[in-house]
Amino acid sequence: xxxxxxxxxxxxxxxxxxxxxxxxxxxxxxxxxxxxxxxxxxxxxxxxxxxxxxxxxxxxxxxxxxxxxxxxxxxxxxxxxxxxxxxxxxxxxxxxxxxxxxxxxxxxxxxxxxxxxxxxxxxxxxxxxxxxxxxxxxxxxxxxxxxxxxxxxxxxxxxxxxxxxxxxxxxxxxxxxxxxxxxxxxxxxxxxxxxxxxxxxxxxxxxxxxxxxxxxxxxxxxxxxxxxxxxxxxxx
Numbered sequence: 001x002x003x004x005x006x007x008x009x010x011x012x013x014x015x016x017x018x019x020x021x022x023x024x025x026x027x028x029x030x031x032x033x034x035x036x037x038x039x040x041x042x043x044x045x046x047x048x049x050x051x052x053x054x055x056x057x058x059x060x061x062x063x064x065x066x067x068x069x070x071x072x073x074x075x076x077x078x079x080x081x082x083x084x085x086x087x088x089x090x091x092x093x094x095x096x097x098x099x100x101x102x103x104x105x106x107x108x109x110x111x112x113x114x115x116x117x118x119x120x121x122x123x124x125x126x127x128x129x130x131x132x133x134x135x136x137x138x139x140x141x142x143x144x145x146x147x148x149x150x151x152x153x154x155x156x157x158x159x160x161x162x163x164x165x166x167x168x169x170x171x172x173x174x175x176x177x178x179x180x181x182x183x184x185x186x187x188x189x190x191x192x193x194x195x196x197x198x199x200x201x202x203x204x205x206x207x208x209x210x211x212x213x214x215x216x217x218x219x220x221x222x223x224x225x226x227x228x229x230x231x232x233x234x235x236x
Contacts, residue, residue: 031162166201
């Protein structure tokens with residue numbers, strides 16, 4: 001029997017409160033914006049095009065062209081305010097990737113250390129003092145010291161953008177919510193390999209594990225007066 005889980009959830013559970021961006025406790029988390037899976041001429045997308053033709057990657061390439069500028073706008077806004085930015089990417093510790101998760105080994109996902117595939121896209125490249133974490137699994141929390149670092153710098157609200165919506169982004173968001181973070185997913189600054197996968201992830205995550213927002217909405221909040229961006233109260 002099929003159930004409309006969104007309707008059932010809305011009846012039996014409260015909606016998430018509205019999460020606000022506040023100075024000192026908010027971080028922009030960029031997930032896997034790298035040549036391995038976010039550039040049409042490199043890594044997975046180039047391999048897929050070579051194997052099956054342009055049609056197989058048409059949606060992904062179009063999505064990249066619209067999402068990368070949005071991610072860049074968010075990055076520039078957070079930098080301009082001096083707010084925390086953290087980059088997470090797939091990168092092995094060893095050339096042969098023997099320490100990778102079994103999941104990544106089974107899928108053949110591998111970005112050797114120092115390789116082009118392991119580099120963050122030039123448009124979103126980290127600045128000198130921004131934190132960059134490498135992982136060899138889907139969730140940024142499961143594969144790095146991200147939780148430890150966020151606690152140390154006082155972050156409780158995450159604005160998340162990245163690749164893929166239904167893969168590493170979704171895995172990271174689920175873990176973040178379960179660890180007690182307020183999470184905002186920026187829908188138009190995320191990419192997946194097919195629209196159906198992107199929309200399915202949004203449906204599963206929205207008002208359950210995170211709030212779904214747009215780049216313009218986030219930028220509007222960031223443009224608010226500092227008095228509106230004060231530290232959260234204990235009841236927030």
